[in-house]
Amino acid sequence: MTAVLPVRRLLTSLVFVAIYWVWAPVGAQTFAEPAAAAGSAExxxxxxxxxxRWFVEPGKPWIEKNTSYGYLDWEVPLSQVGLVLVDVWDRHYLEDPKARAEKIIQEKIRPLLDACRRAGVEIIHAPSxxxxxxxxxxxxxxxxxxPAPAACATVDRGQPWPPAEFRGKTGPYARYARPVEPQANYVNxxxxxxxMHPDVRPVGSEVVVATGDELHEHCRKKGILFLVFLGFNTNACVLLRDYGTLEMGKRGYEVIVVRDCTTGMESFETTDELWQTRGAILFLEMFGKYSVASEELIAGLPKPAEQP
Known part of the structure; x- marks a missing residue:
């Protein structure tokens, strides 16, 4: 009798463990996916x-002219998407980018913004x-x-490095500064x-961020992973703001720029073909980021019948 009891206990324990392992995945799925359990699709x-793509097709020579664009096919949960409007201002001191931006705002950004609002996309304004x-x-x-950001490094005695005078090009480093432009007052x-441009100002409770930290914290609270960027200027603020494409990409977000909802500041050498704008977009596409056209983005939004 004493030998039978341990065997019965062992068998009972094994049955309990088997039931647990069969049931546990079902239970875990129930708690991890409440929306699916309730029958409502995201x-x-x-x-x-x-x-x-930095690659060529099989059989072709490995030269730059044989590299090409690639396209992915994503189905992204709408709740994980944020549309970020970078520095969409009401003016520019240069007439060319001012005219291009106004045309883009009226013909591209406004229709996209309206469609995203109707679909319930999280709209985030980042106007500086x-x-x-x-x-x-x-x-x-x-x-x-x-607090003000710390200098990038310090020397042994605890002073900021590079020195404040060097960063400001004052004192002994003034000779390295660029000359003051005679038209600087007009620009200032x-x-x-x-x-903010009057046609794209926040509506209702749409949030406004001033820094990359604020954008990151808002995305964390909302569960946003995919950041879709538009605004100005492509080769400046869209790239370089701390809430811009490069910095938010470093934080781990998937970054997508709407390539027909942005323009850059061109030079006398690039203005005819907008090579600064095109180059900035291509730079992002070459180094881990993506682009879409506004019409594609609108077409990919949930249709009215799909919305609650």
Whole structure:
């Protein structure tokens, strides 16, 4: 009898373990996917993002002319998508980019913004810190002002490095500064009155961010993983802001630029073919980011019948 009891206990334990392992995945799925269990499907955005392939087709010579674009086919949960409007201002001191931006705003950005709003895409305005802090829905309004960023390194005695005078090109380093432009006052006066373009200002509770940290924190709270960028200028703020494509890509987000909803500042050598704009987009496509056209993005949004 004493020998039988341990065997029965062992068999009972094995049966319990077997039942647990059969049931556990079902239970885990129930808790991990409450929406699916309730029978409601997550709405999605259908995208075919473009990137640049540093590869050639089999059998072709390995030369640059044989490299090409590639396209993916994504079905992205709509709740994980954020549309980021970078520095969509009401003016520019150069007439060419000002005219191009206005045309893009009216013909491309406004239709895309309207469609995204109807579909329920998270709209995030990033108009630069001075403009952001004037908006009622600025996410940093209730938070204390963050400390000034530290210098990139320090020397042994604890002083910032590079020295403040070197970074500001003052004192003994003034000879390395660029000359003051005679028309600088005109540019400064134009920039002093910058504001968000009246046709793309926040609607309702659409948030406004001033920094990359604010954008990152908002995305964390909302569960956003895919950031779709538009705005100006392609080769400046869209690339280089701390809430721009490069910095947010470093934070791990999937970055997509709407290539017909942006333009850059060109030079006398590039303005005819917009090579600065095209080059900035191509740079992103070549190094881990993607692009889409606004019409493709609109077409990939959930149709009205799919919306609740």
């Amino acid at each position: 709405r999605s955005l259908h995208l075919k993002p473009r990137y640049y 810190p001075p403009q952001a802090k004037e908006c009622p829905t600025w996410v940093g309004r209730t938070r204390a002002e963050p 006066e134009c920039r002093a009155g910058l504001t």
